[in-house]
Amino acid sequence: xxxxxxxxxxxxxxxxxxxxxxxxxxxxxxxxxxxxxxxxxxxxxxxxxxxxxxxxxxxxxxxxxxxxxxxxxxxxxxxxxxxxxxxxxxxxxxxxxxxxxxxxxxxxxxxxxxxxxxxxxxxxxxxxxxxxxxxxxxxxxxxxxxxxxxxxxxxxxxxxxxxxxxxxxxxxxxxxxxxxxxxxxxxxxxxxxxxxxxxxxxxxxxxxxxxxxxxxxxxxxxxxxxxx
Amino acid sequence: xxxxxxxxxxxxxxxxxxxxxxxxxxxxxxxxxxxxxxxxxxxxxxxxxxxxxxxxxxxxxxxxxxxxxxxxxxxxxxxxxxxxxxxxxxxxxxxxxxxxxxxxxxxxxxxxxxxxxxxxxxxxxxxxxxxxxxxxxxxxxxxxxxxxxxxxxxxxxxxxxxxxxxxxxxxxxxxxxxxxxxxxxxxxxxxxxxxxxxxxxxxxxxxxxxxxxxxxxxxxxxxxxxxxxxxxxxxxxxxxxxxxx
Numbered sequence: 001x002x003x004x005x006x007x008x009x010x011x012x013x014x015x016x017x018x019x020x021x022x023x024x025x026x027x028x029x030x031x032x033x034x035x036x037x038x039x040x041x042x043x044x045x046x047x048x049x050x051x052x053x054x055x056x057x058x059x060x061x062x063x064x065x066x067x068x069x070x071x072x073x074x075x076x077x078x079x080x081x082x083x084x085x086x087x088x089x090x091x092x093x094x095x096x097x098x099x100x101x102x103x104x105x106x107x108x109x110x111x112x113x114x115x116x117x118x119x120x121x122x123x124x125x126x127x128x129x130x131x132x133x134x135x136x137x138x139x140x141x142x143x144x145x146x147x148x149x150x151x152x153x154x155x156x157x158x159x160x161x162x163x164x165x166x167x168x169x170x171x172x173x174x175x176x177x178x179x180x181x182x183x184x185x186x187x188x189x190x191x192x193x194x195x196x197x198x199x200x201x202x203x204x205x206x207x208x209x210x211x212x213x214x215x216x217x218x219x220x221x222x223x224x225x226x227x228x
Numbered sequence: 229x230x231x232x233x234x235x236x237x238x239x240x241x242x243x244x245x246x247x248x249x250x251x252x253x254x255x256x257x258x259x260x261x262x263x264x265x266x267x268x269x270x271x272x273x274x275x276x277x278x279x280x281x282x283x284x285x286x287x288x289x290x291x292x293x294x295x296x297x298x299x300x301x302x303x304x305x306x307x308x309x310x311x312x313x314x315x316x317x318x319x320x321x322x323x324x325x326x327x328x329x330x331x332x333x334x335x336x337x338x339x340x341x342x343x344x345x346x347x348x349x350x351x352x353x354x355x356x357x358x359x360x361x362x363x364x365x366x367x368x369x370x371x372x373x374x375x376x377x378x379x380x381x382x383x384x385x386x387x388x389x390x391x392x393x394x395x396x397x398x399x400x401x402x403x404x405x406x407x408x409x410x411x412x413x414x415x416x417x418x419x420x421x422x423x424x425x426x427x428x429x430x431x432x433x434x435x436x437x438x439x440x441x442x443x444x445x446x447x448x449x450x451x452x453x454x455x456x457x458x459x460x461x462x463x464x465x466x467x468x469x470x471x472x473x
Contacts, residue, residue, distance in 0.1 A: 130318035133278045134332040135307050144331065148322040
């Protein structure tokens with residue numbers, strides 16, 4: 001059994017299989033990176049919208065709550081399908097990769113919005129009040145006082161979300177995005193043994209997420225050390 | 229014309245009334261102290277003045293003009309003239325003492341950074357913290373933090389300084405250093421509205437004392453009168469309790 005496994009290796013790691021896997025890995029990385037970066041920025045935006053006050057901004061605040069609650073409750077796969085069919089109905093002619101990218105951004109934004117909101121709320125009310133009576137604008141309060149203090153509460157859950165999120169992008173294979181999981185299935189169907197194919201896929205996922213995990217751990221450590 | 233005038237002011241937390249018809253005035257350069265048991269509405273009154281709590285009725289006038297607390301611009305203008313020091317100091321935790329003092333004049337009032345910084349150093353020296361310019365709040369004692377908070381309020385160049393139980397959170401031996409700073413301002417003629425439980429201090433600096441209980445103004449008069457010869461039973465009871473030790 002084990003000898004069969006090792007004998008298969010040279011046949012598996014051919015130039016074309018390698019290229020196939022590399023391209024798939026790039027798609028997984030692309031989906032994850034765009035999802036995390038755009039999602040985080042959008043999430044920040046939604047979290048800030050919720051801090052607005054006054055009657056005029058009520059619709060915006062409601063939109064923020066609705067958005068976050070909707071995409072956090074709907075399964076990833078369903079969101080993917082909704083975006084997929086919405087794009088078809090609207091005849092937008094997007095590639096499946098674009099559809100998947102839009103979906104991951106929508107989902108990542110809803111989760112990070114909650115993470116950022118929790119970070120904002122971790123800063124004591126008295127800090128907000130002191131800034132308020134000194135006539136700081138909302139933008140100044142956030143930039144100068146709140147965000148510098150909220151970072152250490154935001155970063156740890158944000159990074160664990162990003163790492164989990166890399167794995168979730170596998171669902172994009174369901175609409176035909178040729179990313180790692182999809183390629184795993186294709187190679188397996190071509191006759192390569194599942195243990196070899198998915199073992200390789202597993203290692204590739206690890207290689208993608210490990211540096212991010214290390215980076216997150218380093219950032220947290222730095223924040224913990226510098227108390228200010 | 230009184231500088232700050234409060235007329236028939238009401239406020240409530242939800243349905244619970246916390247201020248029920250407060251009315252008195254503060255002249256320029258005058259120091260008025262608010263005393264009374266916990267929960268009598270003293271701190272709430274200061275919070276209403278700076279717009280952290282909304283009044284339900286009544287008027288607050290500054291220099292003869294009523295403040296419209298429902299109007300954002302009017303509120304900003306009012307906040308520009310008040311400065312408040314809180315019981316828990318509320319210094320910005322992510323900034324040094326110097327930056328805590330200098331940030332609002334630079335960022336909010338748009339003043340020259342170098343000039344403000346010089347002034348901030350002078351203010352911190354004035355409250356005895358010339359050697360703590362670059363210390364962060366969590367590296368300072370409560371008394372030191374409170375003195376930074378006073379310097380921060382002064383840097384805003386307020387017309388009226390509001391002090392909300394500024395020594396209540398401090399260890400007894402730290403109270404004096406803070407009160408000394410406040411006394412210094414009193415001698416310089418700063419207009420102040422002070423909430424305090426330090427009766428000796430209240431007697432020494434105040435022109436007028438307001439005794440409050442359950443959101444109402446029970447007595448008002450010069451400190452000698454209110455502290456030594458209170459007319460109402462409620463005030464007598466409070467003085468007896470607080471002056472016993």
